Amino acid sequence: MHKHSPPSTKRLLKLKLNGRWREDAVSEQELLVDYLRDVTHLTGTKIGCDGGECGACTVLVDGEAVPSCITLAVRCEGRNVETIEALATQGRLSRLQSAFHEKLGTQCGFCTPGMIMAAEALLRSNPTPTDGEIRTALSGNLCRCTGYVKIIESVKAAAGVTS
Amino acid sequence: MSSSLPNFGVAQPGTIAEAVAACVSHPGSRFMAGGTDLLVNMRRGIVSPDFLINLSGIDELTAIAADAQGMTIGAGVTIASLARNAAAVTQYHALAQAAAAIAGPGHRNMATVGGNLCLDTRCVYYNQSEWWRSANAYCLKSRGDTCHVAPQGQRCHAAYAGDLAPALLVLGAEIAIAGPKGRRRIPLSELYVEDGKAHLTLADGELIVAVHLPPGAPASAYSKIRVRGAIDFPLAGVAVALSASDNAIVSLRVALTGTNSWPFLLAGTDPFVGQLIDDKLLHAIDRLVQKQVQPMRTTLASANYRRVAVAALARRLIANLGGTAAA
Numbered sequence: 001m002h003k004h005s006p007p008s009t010k011r012l013l014k015l016k017l018n019g020r021w022r023e024d025a026v027s028e029q030e031l032l033v034d035y036l037r038d039v040t041h042l043t044g045t046k047i048g049c050d051g052g053e054c055g056a057c058t059v060l061v062d063g064e065a066v067p068s069c070i071t072l073a074v075r076c077e078g079r080n081v082e083t084i085e086a087l088a089t090q091g092r093l094s095r096l097q098s099a100f101h102e103k104l105g106t107q108c109g110f111c112t113p114g115m116i117m118a119a120e121a122l123l124r125s126n127p128t129p130t131d132g133e134i135r136t137a138l139s140g141n142l143c144r145c146t147g148y149v150k151i152i153e154s155v156k157a158a159a160g161v162t163s
Numbered sequence: 164m165s166s167s168l169p170n171f172g173v174a175q176p177g178t179i180a181e182a183v184a185a186c187v188s189h190p191g192s193r194f195m196a197g198g199t200d201l202l203v204n205m206r207r208g209i210v211s212p213d214f215l216i217n218l219s220g221i222d223e224l225t226a227i228a229a230d231a232q233g234m235t236i237g238a239g240v241t242i243a244s245l246a247r248n249a250a251a252v253t254q255y256h257a258l259a260q261a262a263a264a265i266a267g268p269g270h271r272n273m274a275t276v277g278g279n280l281c282l283d284t285r286c287v288y289y290n291q292s293e294w295w296r297s298a299n300a301y302c303l304k305s306r307g308d309t310c311h312v313a314p315q316g317q318r319c320h321a322a323y324a325g326d327l328a329p330a331l332l333v334l335g336a337e338i339a340i341a342g343p344k345g346r347r348r349i350p351l352s353e354l355y356v357e358d359g360k361a362h363l364t365l366a367d368g369e370l371i372v373a374v375h376l377p378p379g380a381p382a383s384a385y386s387k388i389r390v391r392g393a394i395d396f397p398l399a400g401v402a403v404a405l406s407a408s409d410n411a412i413v414s415l416r417v418a419l420t421g422t423n424s425w426p427f428l429l430a431g432t433d434p435f436v437g438q439l440i441d442d443k444l445l446h447a448i449d450r451l452v453q454k455q456v457q458p459m460r461t462t463l464a465s466a467n468y469r470r471v472a473v474a475a476l477a478r479r480l481i482a483n484l485g486g487t488a489a490a
Contacts (some may be wrong), residue, residue: 008170029168031202050167050292051203052270053394064243064272070202071273074173075219118268139393140267 015076018042018086026073033057035073036083044084044113048142055141058114059083065121067140084113087120096120096158105154107145115141119155128159167206172214179223179341179372182216186368187343189214194370196239196278199270204283208293209305224277224372229254234376238277242327243268245276255376257330257383257402264387265326267394277371280328280338280351284321284359284424285396286312286461304360312459320459321359321424328355328426329402329418330385335377342369355425362425381406381414384480387421388472390463397421398464399456399473403480410485411439417448417477422456422469429455429477440485448481449474 010025017040024039036042036059045068048056052070059068060082087094093101096116106112115138122129122137129137134155135148143151174189176182186192192214195201204210218224224239229250236245245251246262265271265279288302288311301307304319312320328351336351342365351374355362365371387400399421406413413436417429431451438444458469 009172027170028173029171031167034167051206052199052266055267055269058269065269066272067199067269069167070199070206072173072198072202072215072217074175075198075217077175137268140269 011074013074013077015078016080018082028072028074030073032059032061032068032071032073032076032081036068036081042083042085046110046113048110048114053142054111054114055118055138056111056114058117058141060117060121063121063124065118065137065140082117082120084117087116094120096123096155099158100151100154103150103154103157105146105151107143111141111143111145115143115151119158122155123159129155131156168202169205169208169211171212174214174216175220176216176218177220177222179221179370182218182221182370183341183343183368185216186370189216192216194218197241197270197274198278199266199274200278200282204290207291209289209296210283218275218277218370224275226373231378233378236276236374236376238275238280238371238373240276241272242266242274242276242279243271246271255330255334255380255383257333257385257404258327258376261326261330261385261400261402264385264397264400270394276327276374279325280331280354280371280374281363281365282323282325284319284362285324286319286321286359287463288312288461289321312461319359319424320461322421322459322461323355323359323362323423323425324396324400324421325426326385326387326397326400326420329400329420330383331374331376332418332426332428333383333402333404333416334380335416337375339372339375340365340369341372342366346372348375352428355427357423357425357427359424380404382484384484386476386480388469388476398462399458399469399476401452401473401476401480403477403484405481405484407440407485410441412436412444412485415481417452417481419452419456419473419477422458422473427455440481445478445482449478452477 008027013026014023036045046056048054052067057069058065174185193212195215196218224237226237227240242262242265251259289304303310339348381404383404385402387397389395402418404416415432420426452474458466
């Protein structure tokens with residue numbers, strides 16, 4: 001598929017993943033989403049498109065929502081990466097996860113990890129967002145089931161601003 | 164699953180000098196800022212550099228400051244931080260609006276000012292998967308010998324689709340460039356030429372370091388049309404900087420993106436100085452825009468729609484900035 005490439009080189013990547021520091025040997029061309037799913041086996045982060053269009057792969061890097069399918073893993077050296085698996089503690093769903101469950105913000109569920117991580121970034125910086133701010137924060141995330149209304153209601157419920 | 168990308172090496176320079184040196188010592192390498200355009204193109208096999216120079220660890224590139232001398236924006240400043248920057252929001256409104264209209268929030272957290280200015284040109288025959296392009300015998304921009312948009316033409320017609328460039332053009336921006344021969348500073352307009360295959364005038368090993376804006380910016384605004392309203396490249400975009408007195412034009416600059424292979428300032432606006440902002444003037448602007456834009460069949464929307472729509476956007480922005488209801 002691609003032209004002749006030089007042999008893959010690996011480097012040691014040290015990052016904080018879901019609260020714990022870890023080190024892995026990763027190829028320099030490894031995408032963050034492939035590292036998360038294939039090396040650390042955290043498969044909650046989804047791959048929905050061929051590059052940055054759907055938001056299903058959204059994770060937090062230093063608290064900011066980013067698409068992990070167009071981020072190189074080696075760029076996360078020394079940084080704090082959080083995935084959907086970080087939210088539930090000891091089997092208890094987080095406030096956002098509970099709200100998506102209670103308000104039916106999830107149908108097929110494929111976009112849900114990305115939606116929740118994008119919403120998590122929003123609520124950390126803006127605990128009481130308006131509808132417009134929620135829509136803007138989720139504007140990079142595609143859902144093909146819900147029509148978004150239930151998702152926005154879920155985020156509002158989690159923020160404690162149910163109308 | 165194996166990696167979606169071909170093999171390549173990555174350098175992580177800490178200074179601009181190291182970045183330039185890395186580029187010189189690795190022919191065929193590419194600078195990578197946010198990577199939000201480059202990595203997508205690499206995933207599709209459109210470009211496949213052997214070596215990437217990651218600019219995200221260079222502190223000098225992330226400086227942003229405004230004072231009486233104007234505003235300086237490091238090329239590594241993210242689009243998200245530019246969109247919420249107080250000086251941009253209050254003094255350089257078109258710039259803040261353009262930044263906020265780029266892609267989605269996740270992209271804006273990674274994408275940079277320099278990366279957006281150097282955005283690759285786009286075309287429906289180019290931004291496709293490897294199998295799609297190979298089935299179509301590739302195209303003039305990449306590995307082929309024919310431009311499918313204009314088969315009789317001599318050049319690639321891929322459209323430039325950066326959002327920041329038109330805003331910066333109407334605000335009179337200059338850019339600082341670093342390279343193997345040292346540093347230089349040029350008006351932003353000199354960064355571009357109208358060739359979809361090679362639209363940047365940067366020499367090998369050169370990168371944009373910062374953008375400089377003069378103080379005392381007139382009222383300005385940016386607007387674009389796109390297929391997917393929440394997150395998309397412009398089918399066409401317009402920036403306007405306008406100062407008016409008693410509803411008459413004192414100065415007017417209009418810049419366009421998405422319609423040609425380069426972003427450009429609308430020529431011939433000087434005769435409008437002194438004229439009232441009324442239907443007659445807006446009609447003349449509409450004619451001028453339609454005459455100078457050259458949208459081709461590079462997007463899913465038709466070229467004629469983009470021509471008419473971009474002129475309407477220019478009319479509306481001028482009417483709104485001039486405070487008149489006529490549009």
